[in-house]
Amino acid sequence: MAYTFVAERPEHAAGIERVLDRAFGPGRFAKTSERVRERGAVLEPSLTRLALNDAGEVVGVCRIWRVEAGAPLLFLGPLAVDPSEQSAGLGLSLVRESVAACRASGGSGIIVVGAERFFAPVGFAIVPPGRVTLPGPVDPARLLWLELRPGGLDKVQGEVGAVRGV
Numbered sequence: 001m002a003y004t005f006v007a008e009r010p011e012h013a014a015g016i017e018r019v020l021d022r023a024f025g026p027g028r029f030a031k032t033s034e035r036v037r038e039r040g041a042v043l044e045p046s047l048t049r050l051a052l053n054d055a056g057e058v059v060g061v062c063r064i065w066r067v068e069a070g071a072p073l074l075f076l077g078p079l080a081v082d083p084s085e086q087s088a089g090l091g092l093s094l095v096r097e098s099v100a101a102c103r104a105s106g107g108s109g110i111i112v113v114g115a116e117r118f119f120a121p122v123g124f125a126i127v128p129p130g131r132v133t134l135p136g137p138v139d140p141a142r143l144l145w146l147e148l149r150p151g152g153l154d155k156v157q158g159e160v161g162a163v164r165g166v
């Protein structure tokens with residue numbers, strides 16, 4: 001299957017919802033990452049990447065949000081691949097595409113809640129203890145970040161929240 005990677009546009013909304021519902025199921029809105037998104041994170045459609053199949057249907061999504069934790073930061077998630085397309089490398093490709101867009105845009109760093117084993121090949125590492133908290137419980141072993149340019153994470157400290165002035 002060949003996929004096309006594109007930035008998010010309004011016409012993709014229904015397709016994105018469908019993939020998120022199918023991939024996450026009913027627990028979708030219970031995650032701590034969802035609390036971050038509710039609390040003033042700003043969606044960046046131009047940095048978000050979607051995978052479209054040959055028919056132009058959304059089969060994967062990797063959303064990117066602007067947040068702050070002492071300094072500006074990007075927040076990755078939700079990441080989801082339609083169950084019919086999982087385990088073929090698409091999830092990791094979506095992360096790579098989004099990270100490349102974030103880096104090209106001049107972003108300083110990206111934070112995500114996820115499995116280190118999955119995100120490590122793209123360069124994500126566990127956030128050192130005491131640096132970052134989220135507005136809800138999170139397993140510290142699943143709190144990961146990626147520096148996009150030298151020193152980009154140096155000033156990141158505290159709870160992840162809304163971008164000031166928004």
Ligand SMILES: CC(C)(COP(=O)(O)OP(=O)(O)OC[C@H]1O[C@@H](n2cnc3c(N)ncnc32)[C@H](O)[C@@H]1OP(=O)(O)O)[C@@H](O)C(=O)NCCC(=O)NCCS
Nearest residue numbers: 023079080081086087088089090091092113114115117118
């Ligand atoms: C997680 C998800 C996006 C991965 O997409 P995918 O297209 O199946 O992933 P890939 O094929 O690129 O997988 C790459 C590698 O990650 C591994 N992997 C996949 N999901 C994983 C997970 N939850 N934890 C650890 N490793 C995982 C795969 O086994 C694979 O490794 P391998 O090649 O050594 O076997 C997809 O399974 C999904 O939508 N799951 C439900 C939603 C979810 O849990 N999202 C993640 C929130 S951070």
